[in-house]
Amino acid sequence: MGVDKQTKQRLTRLQALQWLDRRSNFEQTPTKLGKKTTFTLSRMGALLKALDNPQRQFPSAHLAGTKGKGSTAAMLAAIVQSAGYRVGCYLSPHVDKIEERISIAGRQISTADLLTAFHKIIPIVERLDQLALRKNTTGPTWFEILTAIAFIHFERKGVDLAVIETGLGGRLDATNLCNPIVSLITNISLDHTDVLGNTIRAIAFEKAGIIRRGSPVVSTALHPDAMKVIAERAALKRTKIFILNRDFTVRPSKVGANKTGNSTQTNLHSFEIQAPPGSLPEIYSIAMAGVHQAENAASAIIATKVLVGQGFQIAKQDIAVGLRKTCLPARIEWISYSPPVILDAAHNVASMHSLVQTLESQNNQPKKRILIFAASADKELKAMLQISKTYFTDVVLTRYATNPRAATITRLRDAAKKGGWQEPHVAVSPTEAVLIGKRLSGKTGLLCVAGSFFLAAEVRNALTRNINS
Missing domain, CATH: 3.40.1190.10 (Mur-like, catalytic domain)
Incomplete structure (x- = not known):
């Protein structure tokens, strides 16, 4: 046209x-x-x-x-x-x-x-x-x-x-x-x-x-x-x-x-x-x-x-x-330090490994470490979630709406279980995922959003609203 x-x-x-x-x-x-x-x-x-x-x-x-x-x-x-x-x-x-x-x-x-x-x-x-x-x-x-x-x-x-x-x-x-x-x-x-x-x-x-x-x-x-x-x-x-x-x-x-x-x-x-x-x-x-x-x-x-x-x-x-x-959005970006909230676009196995490696190097590790995760269907979902299991205590799976390449929640849940997550949390939208993640992390736990630039784009406003509230 x-x-x-x-x-x-x-x-x-x-x-x-x-x-x-x-x-x-x-x-x-x-x-x-x-x-x-x-x-x-x-x-x-x-x-x-x-x-x-x-x-x-x-x-x-x-x-x-x-x-x-x-x-x-x-x-x-x-x-x-x-x-x-x-x-x-x-x-x-x-x-x-x-x-x-x-x-x-x-x-x-x-x-x-x-x-x-x-x-x-x-x-x-x-x-x-x-x-x-x-x-x-x-x-x-x-x-x-x-x-x-x-x-x-x-x-x-x-x-x-x-x-x-x-x-x-x-x-x-x-x-x-x-x-x-x-x-x-x-x-x-x-x-x-x-x-x-x-x-x-x-x-x-x-x-x-x-x-x-x-x-x-x-x-x-x-x-x-x-x-x-x-x-x-x-x-x-x-x-x-x-x-x-x-x-x-x-x-x-x-x-x-x-x-x-x-x-x-x-x-x-x-x-x-x-x-x-x-x-x-x-x-x-x-x-x-x-x-x-x-x-x-x-x-x-x-x-x-x-x-x-x-x-x-x-x-x-x-x-x-x-x-x-030099700073770029969604590259291990600290949205807040109190409570600790990180936004990262880790969208493949290497990026997830770098994210985990960086977080593990931090001092004063919080007891609760929550990951909100969504990714494209063509990614190595099991491997990414398997790596995340070595650091995070809980995972919230969701699906972004702005890109048809997004993996379904059913597929994410299956990949999570194969990656070692026996009881992953599920949210129908990134906004709901933030609410669940915030509840799980409490006032002192770490909340991290990762898996895709598209997830980062959708969740940024929801994160900001919840932190301010």
Whole structure:
């Protein structure tokens, strides 16, 4: 369905997003086995060509990985911005609203700028739709259009650097037509196996698809199969690669959180990095909670050093300031300290393991530790819930309503029992889950919400209301 000429002239945010939501959206629609041909760069290439390739007008830092790429992207953007550069950042998914995905200098894209990009892209997309119809193919997808909108915005505002996070995989991801001067690959584990493959090696091959000739690579992927694939790809492209524990090391201090008062400000968590190993360590502090965030920060620091080698002027103080001020919603986010309430988007096995590892490192463990859990049906539900059982005392299973990929409560209950939860609590909605979780945790117990960005988005308001009451 198109947008008529009169509507285009008075396009509102609601109308633009309604138009966008009619597109194929793989964040909302479950992917199916054998449908890898759905993912291709041809649609995105045609769209960007029709837009005069805005992504070629600025350099990019491109990030892929199963876990940690969003946090690493935000840290790198903040570091370069602290040095006085105009930095665009493109992240996914969002928690509260779509504008979170596109920002410059830490400020989300305005409604006016968003609509300016929509005005430019809508007629081009609809023309491509007509061409696709004649060829019995499909036009640009939801994510491809939004990625192009980010590129349009960054070109229009004249960014000095764009930090771009992949959406899914890397090799065939819509972002992979950007102009990278450094690439970063974070932790790799099994996720989206129906699309990317069911082995670490296959998934690493897709992630390593972002590596370009002449664009140095920073890798914190530690699985041996992933390391091998990434190193082979870098060698094939004849590009320099920096590998964690070979070219740089990181040692975080014990993570702790300030639990006095109701402030949602996290303490700073220090770590040291040595690049190369054995050299004089540099000590930094990060605002983002989690043992794994030290590795993400180290990746951003090494990428910063690559940028310095390419002419960017970034001092150690800029790195320190950028890391200290970087925060993202739903990444082990302390909504409250008294009572302790955490919101986390842990959406795969590796993320759940990091969440549990971080919480176990806290001092003064509460007796009651309640997990509110919901996840997409294509996730390793049993494994995630099995890991959660090693720390949490109770689990409340629920289902979010905003995404059809959500696992049913019946399936969650079955996975929970197989994962060791003999008597999981059940709530028909995230709002009810918060009420049950609050009752179970009492005034001093920990309440943690995890399993999906979609759950985090739905539960945030309910959490805030209950804490305030």
